Amino acid sequence: MANVTLSDVTKVYPGGVKAVDRVNLAIRDHEFVVLVGPSGCGKSTTLRMVAGLEEISSGIIRIGERVVNEVAPKDRDIAMVFQNYALYPHMTVYKNMAFSLSLRRRELGLSKADIDGKVRSAAAKLGIESLLERRPKELSGGQRQRVAVGRAIVRDPKVYLFDEPLSNLDAKLRVEMRSEIKRIQRGLGTTTIYVTHDQEEAMTLGDRVAVMKDGLLHQFGPPMEIYESPVNRFVAGFLGTPPMNFIEGRVVTDGERLALEDGGLRIRLPSAMRGRLTPYLNQPMTLGIRPDVLALSRPTGEVETLKVKVTLVEPLGDRKDMYMTTESGRNLVGRVDGREAVREGEQVDVHVDLGRIHLFESGDDGRAVVAHGAYASVA
Ligand code: ADP
Ligand code: MG
Numbered sequence: 001m002a003n004v005t006l007s008d009v010t011k012v013y014p015g016g017v018k019a020v021d022r023v024n025l026a027i028r029d030h031e032f033v034v035l036v037g038p039s040g041c042g043k044s045t046t047l048r049m050v051a052g053l054e055e056i057s058s059g060i061i062r063i064g065e066r067v068v069n070e071v072a073p074k075d076r077d078i079a080m081v082f083q084n085y086a087l088y089p090h091m092t093v094y095k096n097m098a099f100s101l102s103l104r105r106r107e108l109g110l111s112k113a114d115i116d117g118k119v120r121s122a123a124a125k126l127g128i129e130s131l132l133e134r135r136p137k138e139l140s141g142g143q144r145q146r147v148a149v150g151r152a153i154v155r156d157p158k159v160y161l162f163d164e165p166l167s168n169l170d171a172k173l174r175v176e177m178r179s180e181i182k183r184i185q186r187g188l189g190t191t192t193i194y195v196t197h198d199q200e201e202a203m204t205l206g207d208r209v210a211v212m213k214d215g216l217l218h219q220f221g222p223p224m225e226i227y228e229s230p231v232n233r234f235v236a237g238f239l240g241t242p243p244m245n246f247i248e249g250r251v252v253t254d255g256e257r258l259a260l261e262d263g264g265l266r267i268r269l270p271s272a273m274r275g276r277l278t279p280y281l282n283q284p285m286t287l288g289i290r291p292d293v294l295a296l297s298r299p300t301g302e303v304e305t306l307k308v309k310v311t312l313v314e315p316l317g318d319r320k321d322m323y324m325t326t327e328s329g330r331n332l333v334g335r336v337d338g339r340e341a342v343r344e345g346e347q348v349d350v351h352v353d354l355g356r357i358h359l360f361e362s363g364d365d366g367r368a369v370v371a372h373g374a375y376a377s378v379a
Helices: 043-051 093-103 112-126 141-151 171-188 199-205 223-228 233-238 271-280
Strands: 004-013 018-027 030-036 056-065 080-083 159-164 191-196 208-213 214-220 244-254 257-262 265-268 284-289 305-317 319-326 331-337 347-353 358-361
Touching: 004 043, 018 214, 018 223, 030 043, 030 199, 043 056, 043 080, 043 159, 043 191, 080 141, 093 112, 093 141, 112 141, 112 171, 141 171, 171 199, 191 199, 199 223, 208 223, 208 233, 214 223, 214 233, 233 284, 233 358, 244 265, 244 331, 257 271, 265 305, 271 358
Parallel strands: 030 191, 030 208, 080 159, 159 191
Antiparallel strands: 004 018, 004 056, 208 214, 244 257, 244 284, 257 265, 284 358, 305 319, 305 347, 319 331
C-alpha cells in the first residue's frame, strides 16, 4: 500500500507539446482517485509518467516515500490496465493471469503453489473461476475485461493504474464493471489512479476527482464538492449532464439589488452576494444554472422566475430533460421529475433558486465568484 505524490510534474514531448504542466497531486494510501478531462488534456501522459512508461520532463513523483523518477516500470510495484487490454490470445485465462508472476517467480520468491493460490483468489474475487481454462476468443467483452483486471490484481501491487479500461464496453456493461471495479478496490484497499474522459464515471468512482484541461489541473476534490463548488466555468460545465446553463451578461443595478442583464433577459442576483459583486458593476459576468435548478414549482427563499417556451421534452423515465427558450430568445435546458406533465410548445414559468446559482468572471475558464471569500480556491 502506498500514497502517490506528484510535485510540479511537467511533460514536454519531443516536438514541444506541453502535455502536462506543473501538476501537483497528493494521493493518499487506499484512495481511489480519478483523473478526468476532455480528450488530449494530459490524463494518459500523467498516468504513464506514474507508471514509468513516459519520462518526466521536470518535477518529482513519489510512490510511498520513494522518489521513482529514475525507477524502471517493473520496479515501481504498480499494475496497469489499459483500454486495449491485449490478452495473450494463445494462452488460457489462467495462464494470462499467472504470466507476469511466472516470469518473475524466482525474483519474487514465489512457489508454483503460491502463484496458483494468487490466480485462484483473484479469479474468485472477479467471479471468473469457471473461465480459467478458456482462451480469450471464447470470452465476451466483459469477461475479457475481468481477466485484464485479474491480471493486475494477482500481482498485489502497491498501486493500480487504469487508463479508460471500460471504453470498449457497451453502456450497460460499462456501468456493471464500474461498480465491480469500485467494489474490488474497496475490498483490497489498494491505492488506485483511474483515467477517464467520462465525467459520470469519474463522479461515481472517485473518492476524489482531479479535473484537467490543456495539461493543467483545474480542481481536485471529492466529487460532490467539485460538483457543488466548481472553481471555474470550465469545471462547472464539464461535470453534470445535461451541462450547466451559462448566461453571459453584464452586471447592472436593479433597485436595491444587482442583476445580470443580457439582451432583454434580466436575472436578479442574490442579495447575499451584493458586496462581492459590486466591483463587477457594469462588467461582463457569466451566470451558471444547473438544469435541476430550473424548477417548475416555486422553491422558498430568493427566487427569480423566467417565462419560457418549452421546445423539446426528452423523457428519461424517472426524469425529463426539458429544452426551452426564454422570451429574449435564449436556450436553456432543465431537468424535471419524470412525472411532470409538461408538453412541447407550452409556455411555462421556471423558478430559479438564487441560493443555488453560480457566478463566474467572464471567459471560458472564468473564476467562480462565491458569496464568501475572494474566489473559490484553485487546487
Ligand atoms: P488524454 O489521455 O487526456 O487524452 P494524452 O496524455 O494522451 O491526453 O495527450 C496529451 C497531449 O499530448 C495531447 O496534445 C497529445 O496529442 C500529446 N501527446 C500524447 N502522446 C504524445 C507523444 N508520444 N508525442 C507527442 N505528443 C503526444
Ligand atoms: Mg488518454
